Amino acid sequence: MRSNLPSFFSDRDPLAVLDRHAGTVVAAMRERGIGRIDEQKTVHFCGLVHHPVEGAAVFLPREAGTGNADADLETASxxxxxxxxxxxxxxxxxFEDDGEAGNPGTLAVIKRLADDFRDHGLFSERIRQQTRNAGKPEWTRTVKRESALPDHKGQPIFIDIRTSRATRSTDALLAQIQAAVIREIHLAHAWWLGGTSGRRQELLxxxxxxxxxxxxxxxxxxxLPSLYSARSMFLAEYLRFYLRESRMSSTGAYVFGVSDFHTVWETMLRETILRSPHDRRRNWNSELPKPIYxxxxxxxxxxxxRGMQTDIILENKTDYMIVDAKYYAARSAVTAPGWPDIAKQMFYEQALREIVDSADLPQNVIHNIFAFPGQTNDGPLANVEVRHTDGRPVSTAFRPVFCVYLSMREVLSHYVNNTRGIKLAAPVRQPVPVA
Structure with missing residues (x-):
């Protein structure tokens, strides 16, 4: 068995970048209906395409690749x-997937199966094997099947005693299928999972x-109906899900990943942004006003x-932050969110003020934020404002939406390690010269 180290691409790469992998990679994604291959000129996919001969191709999230093989391998893992x-x-x-997103549930099952094998090895059944003169005596079988000789007092003595001893068998069908599946997982996924190589002899x-x-x-x-132990039932359920969901393409390739990484980006930020001790983690979306005819x-x-659905609202001692996770390149106005997203954020601020502001107190400070993925925690856009066509500022009714860049690598690391360490400081509005 060997573990194929992958080639690296990025989500939103032009199709032409795939070069020699184009035949198997594009065909596999097209057959699975993943990647929007026939709709776009760029690949919309984050994950792994594995071919048994040509190896693995990993599509990293945007702004995650560096061109350094060692660094990209860590990021791919x-x-x-x-x-x-x-x-x-x-x-x-x-094991429900989320529609067009792809098959991340299959990756979860693969990791669970690999972790189980790493921790416990192949499934084995405890059986009692009939023996002779080795193990626990079984006198009923001995009396029935062995001949006795009298001793000097006339008492019967058995020269041979029928016995039994407990042994563990890995020849069961469940263990055989587990070993075959783990061999597949090792070949395609050991580079990011680890733990299967140490038990290689069991698989062989x-x-x-x-x-x-x-x-x-x-x-x-x-x-499955004949199984009774928790581990045997777990293995049967997870193995059959893997076998049904990890179907190969006509080229023999497997595809594991998601077509739309935006949902993952939003989820990761929600789980990794460091919150203030003053944050009460209110269910803001349930409190925001809703449209009524x-x-x-x-x-x-x-x-x-259904009303307004914000991604993340952070409550600090002196201010609030409405964070909208945006999986955009955000290098310029062309590759940044358009008017519908900008207007929506401004409405979110007005809706939040209906909850937190009071008529007899000064207005609370509310920061509106677009959070983009970046190589580092920095990027070219500072904020987006609504201004008159001649460049003059408008009234305070139209407040700016700030642009924040968060290191994709750092967010991935905190999410995988289940830690909160992504810091969002209060943004500073950049001056805009009047035309």
Missing amino acids: LTMLALARFGAETSMRD SSPHPPFPRASWARKLDAL VLKGSGTLDPRS
């Missing part, structure tokens, strides 16, 4: 671990299942079921 955590938290035990010594791979999931279906004549109120 973090990316896969982040997708596995995201998949586990969104799908839970039901395990017999291959005596049935074609296409029937393994059905065999596990039939086996009023019927003519009766004045009956007909509310919409």
Whole structure:
């Protein structure tokens, strides 16, 4: 067995960048309906495409690649671990995917299976093996099947005693399928998982299942009702999910990842941004005012079921921050959020003021923030403002939305390690010259 180290690409790379991998990589994503290959000139995919011959190609999140092979390998490992955590938290035990996003739940299952093998090895059954003169005596079998000789007092003496001893067997079908699947996982994923190489001999010594791979999931279906231990049931459930969801393309390639990393970016920021001790973590979205239609004549109120949905609201001692996670390049106005997103943020501020401001007190300070991925915690855009066409400022009714860049590598690392360490300081408004 060997572990294929990957080649590196980036989410939103032009299709032409794939070069020699284009044949297998593009074909595999097109067959799985992932990557928006036929809709865009760029690849919309973050994750792993693995081919049994040509190896692995990893698409890093935007702003995560450096061109340094060692650094990118570490980032690629973090990316896969982040997708596995995201998949586990969104799908839970039901293994539900999230529609067009891809199959992060499969990565979560792969990690669970690899971790189980690392910690416990191949599944084994405890059985009692019948022996002779070695183990626990079984007198009923001995009396029935062995001949006795009398001693000097006439008492019977058995020269041979039927015995039994407990042994562990790894020849069970469940263990065979587990070993075959772990061999697949080792080949495609050991570079980011780790832990399977130390038990390599167990995998090599395990017999291959005596049935074609296409029937393994059905065999596990039939086996599951007879299982009783927690680990055996866990293995049967997770192995059959893996076998059904990790189907290969016509080229033999496997695809693991998501087409839209924006949801992952938003989730990671929500879990990693450092919060103030004064943050009460209120469910702000449930408190924000909602649109309500009023019927003519009766004045009956007909509310919409869904109102404003902010990504993140941070509560500090002296101010509030409305953070909108934006998975944009944000190098210029062309690659930054457009008017609908800008207007929405301004409405969010007005809605939040309806909750936190009081008529007899000064207005609270509320910062509106677009949070973009970056190589570092810095980027070219400072803020976006609404101004007159001649450049003159408008009234304070239109407040700026600040642009903040957060290191993708740092966010990935904190998310994988389940730590909060991404700091958001109060942004400073940059002066804009009047035209």
